[in-house]
Ligand SMILES: O=P(O)(O)OC[C@H]1O[C@H](OP(=O)(O)OP(=O)(O)O)[C@H](O)[C@@H]1O
Ligand SMILES: Nc1nc2[nH]cnc2c(=O)[nH]1
């Protein structure tokens with residue numbers, strides 16, 4: 619389902635994501651963390667890459683869902699953690715409206731919260747992010763995409779199929 623809040627798409631490839639996460643790690647490498655809390659599911663892949671770069675083996679999750687494709691629904695927290703986040707790195711793929719971030723911040727007020735991508739509404743809720751993306755832009759992640767055939771341009775223009 620699409621939402622007309624989103625007028626543009628920003629497609630992130632696996633390579634781009636990997637480069638972006640590594641760049642974010644350059645800003646984190648001097649700090650010591652007890653472990654990582656990944657916000658599922660989107661935070662799991664950046665969390666795994668960050669764990670590798672920073673040599674962190676202790677990884678926990680906050681399991682939370684707010685979107686069905688582009689439709690934002692009620693926040694569903696399926697699993698929390700039993701500490702306030704002191705000394706922990708909290709990781710998500712992105713912050714958009716900030717609804718997810720606000721809920722997780724309440725659970726882990728002392729964690730250092732990072733995302734790879736941040737939109738303006740949610741940006742103030744994170745401690746660090748790598749790349750800002752416009753509010754009306756939907757970020758397409760590589761795990762949601764596949765390869766598909768594309769009709770040559772000349773066919774699209776001269777004899778478009780519906
Ligand atoms: O700032 P917000 O407007 O709250 O949106 C950001 C959240 O939305 C996405 O998660 P989603 O709920 O789609 O679940 P997923 O991580 O399992 O894809 C994304 O991974 C963030 O966690
Ligand atoms: N994939 C994806 N999930 C989201 N959840 C909230 N905003 C976004 C977005 O821009 N892209």
Ligand SMILES: [Mg+2]
Pocket residue numbers: 657658659660661682710718
């Ligand atoms: Mg998520």
